[in-house]
């Protein structure tokens with residue numbers, strides 16, 4: 001198995017005017033090629049910080065972190081990952097194809113190469129035919145699919161997704177979840193996915209990382225026993241519900257550690 005992300009005794013502290021905030025403490029985690037890993041935990045437990053550290057947008061203050069065997073900085077320079085944010089963050093004055101093209105332009109790809117990549121990724125997210133539309137002409141779910149296409153366009157093996165479907169209604173979210181699984185199957189990417197939703201984490205993941213706040217720690221890592229082929233109604237099976245119950249237990253345990261109410 002190829003290791004994509006390896007964190008050892010990772011810590012990240014933010015110094016603030018009111019004292020230090022320990023966002024991550026002693027995080028140990030290995031993510032292998034082709035894994036779909038979800039991070040779940042209450043607000044402030046460091047999920048986004050961990051993703052940002054992988055992306056070299058935050059610097060760890062202790063421990064080690066490697067991405068594709070490199071430092072996060074080297075991995076960023078080698079364009080090791082695509083990043084999908086909570087809000088689609090598309091430029092409203094650019095068409096969908098021009099939004100997807102932007103990082104490719106910056107990276108110096110030729111216009112022909114850009115067109116080929118735009119066509120391929122728009123097809124992967126089922127948006128073919130919407131190339132000339134502006135973001136505001138698309139629904140929220142379609143905009144989020146366009147931002148996934150943009151993250152896929154430079155063909156990184158690692159996709160970092162920070163609550164990409166958090167703002168969407170349940171039906172659209174269900175649809176995008178099953179599309180994301182198909183896309184993951186087809187592309188064999190490694191995916192790190194932040195969510196607040198237990199069913200979403202269980203439905204999507206090969207591994208679920210449960211975190212707790214103050215300081216942000218990993219409290220449980222759950223290997224999924226579900227098959228890779230997952231129709232949406234798998235969510236009603238006893239196996240699915242058993243994994244969901246374990247995640248819920250892990251979240252509760254994290255809360256009681258903090259001394260707060262469940």
Ligand SMILES: Nc1ncnc2c1ncn2[C@@H]1O[C@H](COP(=O)(O)OP(=O)(O)OP(=O)(O)O)[C@@H](O)[C@H]1O
Nearest residue numbers: 014016021022023042043044045046047048049050
């Ligand atoms: N730049 C920063 N400066 C100071 N504190 C920060 C900074 N970024 C994050 N934090 C703090 O670090 C902790 C972890 O934040 P983080 O955003 O990683 O949590 P999260 O689990 O992703 O939360 P949410 O689910 O609400 O997005 C929080 O207490 C947050 O306030």
